[in-house]
Structure formats: C-alpha cells, structure tokens
Amino acid sequence: MKSIGIGLIGLGTVGSGAVKIIRRNKEMISRRAGCHVRLVRFCDKFIRSKPDLGIRSGDVTSDYHDLLKNRDIDIIVELIGGYEPARTMILDALRAGKHVVTANKAVLAKYWDEILSTAQKHKRLVYFEAAVGGGVPVIQGLNEGLAGNRIAKIMGVLNGTTNFILTKMSEENMKFSDALETARKAGFAEANPAYDIEGLDTAHKLSILSSIAFGAWVKISDIPTEGIAKLDLFDLQLAEREFGLGLKLLGIAKENRGKVEARVHPAFLPIGHPFLSVKNEYNAILIEGDSVDDVIFYGKGAGQMPAASAVVSDIIFVARHVAEGTAGRLPYVTYDEKRKIKMLKADDSLCKYYLRFTTKDRSGVLAKISGLLGRYRVSIDSVFQPTVIDEGKIGPHAHILVATHAVREGSVRKAVRQIDGLSITKAKTVVIRIED
Amino acid sequence: MKSIGIGLIGLGTVGSGAVKIIRRNKEMISRRAGCHVRLVRFCDKFIRSKPDLGIRSGDVTSDYHDLLKNRDIDIIVELIGGYEPARTMILDALRAGKHVVTANKAVLAKYWDEILSTAQKHKRLVYFEAAVGGGVPVIQGLNEGLAGNRIAKIMGVLNGTTNFILTKMSEENMKFSDALETARKAGFAEANPAYDIEGLDTAHKLSILSSIAFGAWVKISDIPTEGIAKLDLFDLQLAEREFGLGLKLLGIAKENRGKVEARVHPAFLPIGHPFLSVKNEYNAILIEGDSVDDVIFYGKGAGQMPAASAVVSDIIFVARHVAEGTAGRLPYVTYDEKRKIKMLKADDSLCKYYLRFTTKDRSGVLAKISGLLGRYRVSIDSVFQPTVIDEGKIGPHAHILVATHAVREGSVRKAVRQIDGLSITKAKTVVIRIED
Numbered sequence: 001m002k003s004i005g006i007g008l009i010g011l012g013t014v015g016s017g018a019v020k021i022i023r024r025n026k027e028m029i030s031r032r033a034g035c036h037v038r039l040v041r042f043c044d045k046f047i048r049s050k051p052d053l054g055i056r057s058g059d060v061t062s063d064y065h066d067l068l069k070n071r072d073i074d075i076i077v078e079l080i081g082g083y084e085p086a087r088t089m090i091l092d093a094l095r096a097g098k099h100v101v102t103a104n105k106a107v108l109a110k111y112w113d114e115i116l117s118t119a120q121k122h123k124r125l126v127y128f129e130a131a132v133g134g135g136v137p138v139i140q141g142l143n144e145g146l147a148g149n150r151i152a153k154i155m156g157v158l159n160g161t162t163n164f165i166l167t168k169m170s171e172e173n174m175k176f177s178d179a180l181e182t183a184r185k186a187g188f189a190e191a192n193p194a195y196d197i198e199g200l201d202t203a204h205k206l207s208i209l210s211s212i213a214f215g216a217w218v219k220i221s222d223i224p225t226e227g228i229a230k231l232d233l234f235d236l237q238l239a240e241r242e243f244g245l246g247l248k249l250l251g252i253a254k255e256n257r258g259k260v261e262a263r264v265h266p267a268f269l270p271i272g273h274p275f276l277s278v279k280n281e282y283n284a285i286l287i288e289g290d291s292v293d294d295v296i297f298y299g300k301g302a303g304q305m306p307a308a309s310a311v312v313s314d315i316i317f318v319a320r321h322v323a324e325g326t327a328g329r330l331p332y333v334t335y336d337e338k339r340k341i342k343m344l345k346a347d348d349s350l351c352k353y354y355l356r357f358t359t360k361d362r363s364g365v366l367a368k369i370s371g372l373l374g375r376y377r378v379s380i381d382s383v384f385q386p387t388v389i390d391e392g393k394i395g396p397h398a399h400i401l402v403a404t405h406a407v408r409e410g411s412v413r414k415a416v417r418q419i420d421g422l423s424i425t426k427a428k429t430v431v432i433r434i435e436d
Numbered sequence: 437m438k439s440i441g442i443g444l445i446g447l448g449t450v451g452s453g454a455v456k457i458i459r460r461n462k463e464m465i466s467r468r469a470g471c472h473v474r475l476v477r478f479c480d481k482f483i484r485s486k487p488d489l490g491i492r493s494g495d496v497t498s499d500y501h502d503l504l505k506n507r508d509i510d511i512i513v514e515l516i517g518g519y520e521p522a523r524t525m526i527l528d529a530l531r532a533g534k535h536v537v538t539a540n541k542a543v544l545a546k547y548w549d550e551i552l553s554t555a556q557k558h559k560r561l562v563y564f565e566a567a568v569g570g571g572v573p574v575i576q577g578l579n580e581g582l583a584g585n586r587i588a589k590i591m592g593v594l595n596g597t598t599n600f601i602l603t604k605m606s607e608e609n610m611k612f613s614d615a616l617e618t619a620r621k622a623g624f625a626e627a628n629p630a631y632d633i634e635g636l637d638t639a640h641k642l643s644i645l646s647s648i649a650f651g652a653w654v655k656i657s658d659i660p661t662e663g664i665a666k667l668d669l670f671d672l673q674l675a676e677r678e679f680g681l682g683l684k685l686l687g688i689a690k691e692n693r694g695k696v697e698a699r700v701h702p703a704f705l706p707i708g709h710p711f712l713s714v715k716n717e718y719n720a721i722l723i724e725g726d727s728v729d730d731v732i733f734y735g736k737g738a739g740q741m742p743a744a745s746a747v748v749s750d751i752i753f754v755a756r757h758v759a760e761g762t763a764g765r766l767p768y769v770t771y772d773e774k775r776k777i778k779m780l781k782a783d784d785s786l787c788k789y790y791l792r793f794t795t796k797d798r799s800g801v802l803a804k805i806s807g808l809l810g811r812y813r814v815s816i817d818s819v820f821q822p823t824v825i826d827e828g829k830i831g832p833h834a835h836i837l838v839a840t841h842a843v844r845e846g847s848v849r850k851a852v853r854q855i856d857g858l859s860i861t862k863a864k865t866v867v868i869r870i871e872d
Contacts, residue, residue, distance in 0.1 A: 021727050025586055031651060032583050032770050129581060135728030137581020144580075145565060145573020147468050148748025150461055215467060274713065274734075291457050291745035292571030295735035298710075299728060309727035312584030326762040334468050 001030065004319040005040040007067035007098070009089060010079035011050065011060070014103055014130065015042075017308025018077065019053045022315075033316045035323035040072045064089050068096040074322045075315060078102040087111050094124045099327055101314040103130035103307055109207035112217045116335045123328035125321065127314035132158065132205040135306030136299040137313070138285045143212050143333055149289025151213035154253045155435070158205040160281035160302030161196035162228050162249045164188040166266075167279045170246060175233050188281055188302065198227035199249065199264040206251035209285070210262050212333055214255060216341040218262055223251075224346045226265040235430055239268050239354055242384040243403050243434075246276040250435065261344040267433040268354055347410030352381070352434035354403055355412075357419065358427035361398040365424050369400060376415035379405040397426045403434065437466065440755040441476040443503035443534070445525060446515035447486065447496070450539055450566065451478075453744025454513065455489045458751075469752045471759035476508045500525050504532040510758045511751060514538040523547050530560045535763055537750040539566035539743055545643035548653045552771045559764035561757065563750035568594065568641040571742030572735040573749070574721045579648050579769055585725025587649035590689045591871070594641040596717035596738030597632035598664050598685045600624040602702075603715045606682060611669050624717055624738065634663035635685065635700040642687035645721070646698050650691060652775040654698055660782045662701040671866055675704050675790055678820045679839055679870075682712040686871060697780040703869040704790055783846030788817070788870035790839055791848075793855065794863035797834040801860050805836060812851035815841040833862045839870065 006022075008015055022029060022039060029037050042055060043064045049057040064085075067073055076093040078100060080086055086107045093100050095118065102108070108115060108131055119126045129139045133156075142151075157163055161183060168179035180197070183189035195201055203225045210218035228249050239245040245268035253262040269275055274296060278284040283301025288294050300306040321327035359365045366383070373380060384401040404412070416429045442458075444451055458465060458475060465473050478491060479500045485493040500521075503509055512529040514536060516522055522543045529536050531554065538544070544551060544567055555562045565575045569592075578587075593599055597619060604615035616633070619625035631637050639661045646654035664685050675681040681704035689698040705711055710732060714720040719737025724730050736742040757763035795801045802819070809816060820837040840848070852865045 017727070021584055025584065025726070028586055028651070029584065031772065034766070034770065135582075135725075136731055137577045140576050140581040141573045141733075144753055145576040145749055146571075146745070147752045148457055148461065148465065148745050150464055215464075277710065277713075289571075289745060290461070291453070291741040291748070293736050293742060295572055295733070297577075297731070297733060299731035305727040306729060309582070309584050309725060312727070313581055316583045317580055320766055324766050326765050329762050330470070330756055330760050334470065336467065 001035055002323045003036040003038050004033070004074050004322050005038050005072040006075050006077055006315060007041050007043070007070060007073040008039065008077045008079065009043040009064055009067065011042055011044040012079065013304045014307045014311060015079040016050070016053055017304040018079070018311045019055070021308055021312045023054060029312070029316055033319040033323065035319055037315060037319050041067055041070055043067055068093055068098060073098065075099045075101060075318050077311060077315065078104060079311065081106065083107055083110055090115055091118050094118045094122050097122065097124065099125040099318045099322065101127045101311060101318060103128065103311055105131040105201070105204040105208060109204035109220050112207070112211050113337060116331070116333065117337050120331050120335065125318050125328050125332050127318055127332055129314050130307045130310035132208055133283045133285055133297065134160070134299065134301040134303065135309040136283055136285070136297045136301065137310065138297045139212070141297055142209060142287055146287060146289050146292060146295065149291050151287060151289055152255060153288040154206070154209050154213055154285065156206070156209070156251045156285040157248050157275055157278045157283055158202045158251045158285070158301065159196050159249060160283065161189045161193060163278065163282065164280045166228065166247060166249065169233055170236055173233065173237070176229065176231055197229050199225040202249060202251045202264045206253055206262055206264060210253040210260065213253065214260050214341055215334070215336065216339040218253065218260060218341060222343045223262045223264055228266050231266060232430065235356060235432060238356070238386060238401060242386065242401055243354070243382070244271045245269065245354070245434065246271055248275050252435070256344070259342045259344040261349050263346070263349065265433055267435045269435055347408065349409045350406045351409060352404055352406050353412055354401070354432045354434055355416065356430040357400040357402070357425065358429070359398050359400060360424045360426060361396055362424070365398070366400055368422070368424060369419055372419055373402070373415050376411040378407045378411055378415050381405050394426050437471055438759045439472040439474050440469070440510050440758050441474050441508040442511050442513055442751060443477050443479070443506060443509040444475065444513045444515065445479040445500055445503065447478055447480040448515065449740045450743045450747060451515040452486070452489060453740040454515070454747045455491070457744055457748045459490060465748070465752055469755040469759065471755055473751060473755050477503055477506055479503050504529055504534065509534065511535045511537060511754050513747060513751065514540060515747065517542065519543055519546055526551055527554050530554045530558050533558065533560065535561040535754050535758065537563045537747060537754060539564065539747055541567040541637065541640040541644060545640035545656050548643070548647050549773060552767070552769065553773050556767050556771065561754050561764050561768050563754055563768055565750050566743045566746035568644055569719045569721055569733065570596070570735065570737040570739065571745040572719055572721070572733045572737065573746065574733045575648070577731070577733055578645060578723055582723060582725050582728060582731065585727050587723060587725055588691060589724040590642070590645050590649055590721065592642070592645070592687045592721040593684050593711055593714045593719055594638045594687045594721070594737065595632050595685060596719065597625045597629060599714065599718065600716045602664065602683055602685065605669055606672055609669065609673070612665065612667055633665050635661040638685060638687045638700045642689055642698055642700060646689040646696065648769055649689065650696050650777055651770070651772065652777040654689065654696060654777060658779045659698045659700055664702050667702060668866065671792060671868060674792070674822060674837060678822065678837055679790070679818070680707045681705065681790070681870065682707055684711050688871070692780070695778045695780040697785050699785065701869055703871045705871055783844065785845045786842045787845060788840055788842050789848055790837070790868045790870055791852065792866040793836040793838070793861065794865070795834055795836060796860045796862060797832055798860070801834070802836055804858065804860060805855055808855055809838070809851050812847040814843045814847055814851050817841050830862045
C-alpha cells in the first residue's frame with residue numbers, strides 16, 4: 001500500500017477534530033482510501049505539542065512554505081478560515097503541485113474563479129465538503145448525485161449560529177439580544193458574531209452551492225443579504241399567531257428563464273414546513289431539480305466533529321486518486337471560466353411579504369395604507385389589526401399586519417417608502433419575506 | 437469533445453425517463469460530463485419505435501449481445517430489474533469491457549460479491565445510485581460524502597409502495613386491503629405487490645447500504661424481514677392514542693462491537709420523529725456516523741423521473757471518467773472479497789416492543805401476563821387496558837397493551853409463545869417493534 005502525505009494548516013477546532021478522526025479510524029480510512037493516509041506535518045501560528053493528538057512541537061511549523069516544499073506531502077488541508085492568508089496559501093499550494101482540501105467557505109465564495117482556474121491549470125484537485133452544511137454531504141450530492149438535473153431551486157438553513165438564536169427566540173420567547181447571549185454561552189456564537197448574524201456566512205455558502213448548481217460563479221456581491229439582528233420578537237409572535245408562520249434565516253437561489261436570483265434573508269415559512277423542525281445548530285438544504293423534484297439534506301451544520309468528518313471524507317477521496325495516479329486529471333467541480341450567469345435584478349424578484357405597519361390609532365388608516373399598496377400593485381392576501389397597543393416610546397399607536405400575494409420586490413419597497421413618509425405612520429414598517 | 441456511447445437495456449418507465457432527460461438536458465450534460473453522451477443503441481423485448489423519445493425501431497434490438505459487441509458503446513445501462521437475465525447481462529457487459537450503470541437493487545443485493553469482484557477484475561465501473569432512494573443521492577453520500585465516518589447506524593423508509601399504504605392507513609383510517617387498492621389505482625403498487633409488501637424490496641436496499649457502510653457483503657438471507665400485510669389498522673389507532681406512536685416500514689442496520697445487525701420490519705416511532713413526516717412515495721434515510729452524528733437524506737423514492745435522474749447522474753460520472761481515460765482505475769465502491777462480517781443473531785437483537793394481548797375479560801389476566809413477561813426478563817415500560825371490546829368472531833374479550841423497555845428479541849418471542857398457549861389467551865399476540 002502506498003502512503004499519501006497530508007500537510008495540515010490550522011490546528012484549531014476543526015483541524016484537531018480531523019487529526020482525531022484520522023488517528024481513530026486509521027484502518028478504516030486506509031481501506032477506503034486504498035492507501036495509508038499519513039499526517040506528515042502541521043502549520044499553526046502556535047508552535048507547541050498536542051499530546052492528546054499525538055503531535056510533537058517538532059511536527060509543527062509556523063511557515064506554510066515548509067509544507068509546500070515537503071516532498072512527502074501530497075495534500076494540503078487548509079483549516080484556518082477567512083480570506084487571507086488562506087487564499088494565498090491555497091493558490092501557492094496548487095502552484096506547488098499539491099492537492100487541496102479546505103473547509104473555508106469565505107475564500108471559496110470570494111475567489112471561486114481564481115481558485116478553480118488555478119486548480120484546473122495545474123491539474124490539481126480542490127475538495128471542500130465541509131464548507132457548506134458541516135458534516136452534511138450536500139456538495140457531493142449536488143455536484144455528483146444530482147448532476148443529471150437542471151437545478152431549479154436551492155433553499156437552505158445554512159448557518160448554525162443564527163438558527164440556534166432563532167430557535168431560542170421562537171421556542172423560549174427570548175429577545176434577540178438574550179438569545180445571542182445564550183448562543184455565546186453554549187459555544188454556538190463567536191465573540192464577534194457579526195459574520196453569522198449579518199447573513200454573510202449564509203451568503204458565502206449560497207454562493208458556493210449556486211456556483212456549482214448553475215455552472216458559473218455567483219458572486220457574494222450579487223447576493224442581496226439581510227441578517228437577523230434587527231428582528232423583533234414581537235413579529236415572530238404575531239406572525240405565528242395571526243398567520244401560522246415560523247421564521248428561519250434562509251439562503252435561496254433560483255433559476256428562471258436563464259436568469260439566476262440569489263438572496264439571503266430571514267423569511268417566514270408556513271407551519272408544517274419541514275425547515276421549521278430544523279432546530280439549533282442543525283442545517284437543512286433543499287435542492288429542486290427538474291427530474292428529481294425536491295431532495296432535502298439534513299444534519300449538523302456546525303461543531304467540531306461534523307465539520308472534521310467532511311474534511312476527512314474529502315481527504316480519503318483525494319488520497320485515493322493520488323495513490324492511483326488519477327488525481328487532477330478531472331477537476332472535482334466542472335468549471336468553465338468563460339461561462340457567465342445573468343443575475344435577476346433584486347427589484348424584479350417575486351415574493352410574498354409580511355408587512356407590519358405602525359400607525360396612529362385612528363380611523364381611515366387602513367384605507368390609506370391599502371390604497372397605497374394597491375397603487376403599486378402590492379396585492380393583499382390578508383390583513384389583521386391585532387389589539388396589542390404598546391404605548392412604549394412612541395406613545396399610543398396601532399399595528400396593521402398585511403400578508404401579500406407574490407409581488408415584485410421593487411413595488412413593495414416603493415410602497416413602503418411612501419407609507420413610511422406619511423404623517424399617520426409612527427415607526428418604520430417591518431418588511432419580512434414569506435416563502436412556501 | 438469526445439463522444440461516449442451508451443447502450444441502454446430496458447425501455448420501460450425508468451429507461452424512457454432516462455432517455456427523456458438525456459435528450460432534454462443535452463447541453464448541460466455535455467458540460468458536466470466533459471464529453472458528448474450519445475445514446476447509441478437500445479435493447480428491449482419489444483422492437484418498436486418510440487417517436488416521443490426519438491427512437492426508431494432500427495435503434496432497438498432484442499439481443500443484448502448486439503450492445504456488447506458494439507464498439508461505439510462504452511457504458512451499458514441495465515434497467516430491466518430482477519435477478520435474471522439482469523445478472524448475466526451485467527456480468528457479460530463487464531467481461532466485454534463495458535462499464536455498467538444500473539437501477540437494479542435486487543441483482544446487486546443478491547449478487548454483490550460476484551458483480552463487484554467481476555468489475556474489479558476487469559477494471560470496470562458499476563454505478564447504481566437509482567437502486568436505493570430513487571432520486572435521493574444516498575449512495576454517493578454514504579460511499580463518498582461520509583467516508584470518514586465509522587457508520588454506527590442506518591435507518592430508512594426505503595419503499596414507496598408500502599409507505600404510500602401506511603400513509604393512507606394512518607391518515608385516512610383505511611384498512612390494509614383498501615389502502616393497497618388505493619395505491620394500485622394511484623400507480624404506486626404493481627399488479628403483484630408482494631415484493632414490496634413483504635419487505636423484500638426494503639431488504640434489498642438495506643443490503644446494499646449496509647454492504648457499503650460496513651465494507652463487506654450483508655446478504656439478504658442475513659436480514660430478517662417482515663412485511664406489512666398482516667398489520668391491523670386497530671394497532672395503528674391504539675398505539676397512536678395510547679402511546680403517541682406512528683408506524684413506518686423500516687430497514688435498520690447497526691454495528692455494535694464488530695457485529696452487524698440488520699432487519700426489516702414495521703416499527704412504531706414516537707410522534708415528532710422526523711420519519712413520521714415522510715409520506716406517500718417519499719423516502720428518508722438516516723445515517724449515523726461516529727463523527728458526523730445523524731444525517732438525513734430525503735426525497736422521492738419512487739416514480740419515473742426521480743429514478744431516471746439518478747441513472748443520468750451516474751451516466752455523467754462514468755462518461756467523464758471514460759472520456760478522460762481514468763474509468764475503472766479505481767472501483768466506485770471500495771470492496772474486499774476477503775473481508776467478512778459477523779452478523780448478530782436475531783434473538784440477541786435489543787429492541788422496545790409494542791405487544792397487544794387478546795384475552796378473556798376476567799380478573800387476574802394482567803397479573804398472569806406480566807408474571808410471564810417478568811420471568812423472561814421482558815421489562816414493562818407501560819400498560820394500557822383499552823375499553824374497546826370487539827365481540828367479533830372470537831366473542832367477548834379484552835385487550836392488554838404493553839410497551840416494553842429495550843429487551844432481547846429471543847426473550848420476547850419465548851414469553852409471547854408461552855402466553856399464546858394459555859387458556860386465557862383468545863388470539864395470537866400482536867408483536868410490533870418500537871424504535872427511537
């Protein structure tokens with residue numbers, strides 16, 4: 001049996017998990033890879049031994065070039081995350097003739113073309129199952145298992161941190177800030193959680209899934225992204241009570257007549273929707289193909305071992321190909337630099353909306369608002385005027401809840417802007433999408 | 437671009453679906469396969485044109501050897517199903533140097549070793565995504581995406597026909613025979629449905645999943661299999677009302693201290709279990725790995741286009757490898773003829789049970805039954821004596837429902853056999869497993 005060497009960059013949570021799995025399942029991994037998978041050397045900013053992982057300080061370098069120069073290393077595993085220096089490390093590794101396994105969604109979403117074209121040019125593999133859905137093998141599923149399908153839609157609960165927070169808000173009636181604090185204490189939110197909370201992590205993952213599904217790079221800058229930080233518990237409660245809706249942060253991409261629409265935002269879903277039973281750190285990804293219809297992948301989207309599991313699965317497959325001498329003859333993801341995608345303008349996107357207007361408590365207000373919505377062709381599905389009057393900072397006021405039919409986003413924005421300028425309006429209108 | 441030739445055997449439902457997809461998504465398939473995928477010739481027992489599929493009668497032969505001899509054909513797609521002549525066709529194809537794509541779970545489960553070793557010997561690929569889960573890419577997921585995991589458990593709703601019937605029984609309070617008739621009319625049950633109803637189809641699929649997961653052939657003869665034909669609607673209703681349980685036909689395989697346990701049977705699941713929302717022709721497969729924890733794959737497990745979608749995805753990947761000259765250098769499923777698995781004896785299997793005793797309506801009966809259960813160490817979790825007394829054929833009687841803790845199957849069988857022999861017992865005891 002041949003021996004295939006691994007150089008691993010980043011001995012943090014996922015890196016340590018991957019080392020644990022490789023040590024623990026040594027025999028099984030050799031059998032599946034058809035070769036010995038040997039951890040040759042590590043790169044980390046801290047040079048120190050990790051006795052529980054069988055790592056001596058001499059095995060660790062702080063200069064990743066040491067790994068690239070090492071002829072015993074065939075595969076570089078990048079697990080430090082973020083844009084840089086991860087991007088440079090990956091590109092240098094490919095240029096140095098190494099294959100790459102990474103869990104880094106940020107660098108892939110931002111430098112998709114550069115990384116894939118460099119890999120193709122140097123006939124090296126880049127595998128990245130752990131970048132989306134943690135341990136859930138959705139990249140494989142989309143890229144290979146569903147390859148015969150023209151993908152019509154991708155919809156995912158893709159971020160564990162925000163899903164944990166939203167679960168706490170809806171199940172325990174916690175305010176956003178309290179739920180965030182709980183997530184931090186449970187280890188599901190980082191010290192600076194902006195990256196998750198603002199939806200950027202979800203956008204990165206959606207960019208990767210869409211780029212595979214539609215055969216061309218869907219850039220993060222082409223994905224309008226809204227996070228969950230401004231959500232009011234009040235709306236979760238009202239929407240559940242009055243419309244039977246539950247809330248999730250979703251990444252959604254659709255193809256329609258040659259144009260792709262991709263967006264990240266919180267959205268209400270009807271009670272009974274399978275995504276509403278996706279709780280805490282779990283992820284779920286629905287993929288709709290023209291032949292297969294809906295397929296759902298579900299599992300732990302965050303945590304050390306699920307992500308490490310995906311990394312090791314990638315290592316096994318790259319190692320198999322290296323041992324057999326076939327690695328890099330075919331790229332993992334089919335990719336054509338010249339193929340471009342037309343994105344749908346955000347204003348042209350069609351969606352149902354939940355609108356909460358905060359107005360003076362007087363007659364004629366509903367007529368005024370519904371008149372303005374009508375003028376912009378925002379068609380109303382149902383209206384509620386809950387009796388909750390929060391005196392609060394803004395004094396006595398009323399709420400009007402509207403659920404719309406599917407309407408153009410541009411029209412909704414225009415109507416709401418106009419309504420927000422009226423003297424009867426006492427606070428900015430809350431606008432949240434409703435998905436089916 | 438190279439052209440890779442397909443010879444397709446079986447122009448039935450799935451075969452016609454595959455041809456439709458290949459014609460419809462031609463450009464996309466070429467892009468993903470990196471070559472033209474060309475339908476060269478067809479084999480079917482009926483020599484006739486199919487104008488809607490662009491097939492002339494001259495394209496069809498009734499002798500599959502014509503396909504094997506054709507030098508333009510690289511890949512044989514076998515879609516006739518069943519053990520023979522499918523087995524001979526697949527083996528002949530591999531020996532003739534063709535790669536094989538099949539949707540045939542029966543032939544794979546029954547001749548796993550023979551087919552995989554022949555493929556390995558001739559360095560040819562065998563892909564079979566459509567054999568399990570219809571369009572759901574669970575074979576890819578298990579074989580590649582979760583390869584870094586030691587698989588602890590597989591549990592699946594794997595058969596669309598029986599799931600359709602059970603959905604009708606539980607949601608519309610239909611008797612088994614009426615639900616079967618409804619399934620027939622809806623096109624979800626064949627004229628002779630025994631293969632599905634008796635659990636054999638589920639056993640075939642479980643055999644394939646287990647053989648991949650545990651790295652050695654798990655034979656159908658090693659999978660104790662019970663179907664759903666003897667289920668009484670009464671038990672579904674009682675178990676839901678008294679214990680909050682719902683019923684599914686499950687295929688379950690587990691590894692425990694080097695031994696594998698595999699079984700197919702109807703089982704109750706607690707309300708809220710994700711599998712209870714898997715309805716009608718949908719399938720769901722839960723895979724538990726030592727690192728990834730639970731992953732669930734969900735989607736349409738039956739129907740023309742979902743199964744055809746999986747066949748075409750396989751064709752794309754085999755064609756890619758053929759075009760690149762790498763096909764068959766590595767087998768798809770890692771397989772070692774010499775590796776054997778120890779199966780757990782059915783009697784040693786541990787499970788919770790639902791037991792319904794039908795007894796004379798007199799005092800002391802419960803004491804007698806619970807005494808006998810205790811003697812065989814069948815530990816009782818809860819007992820109900822519903823007031824429903826069906827006079828029916830057997831005259832006045834009472835029911836005693838027992839939910840047990842996890843107990844040895846052998847013990848339950850012995851206790852029930854003894855209880856069934858008592859003079860107070862008026863009908864054979866109903867024994868149904870409860871899973872978590």
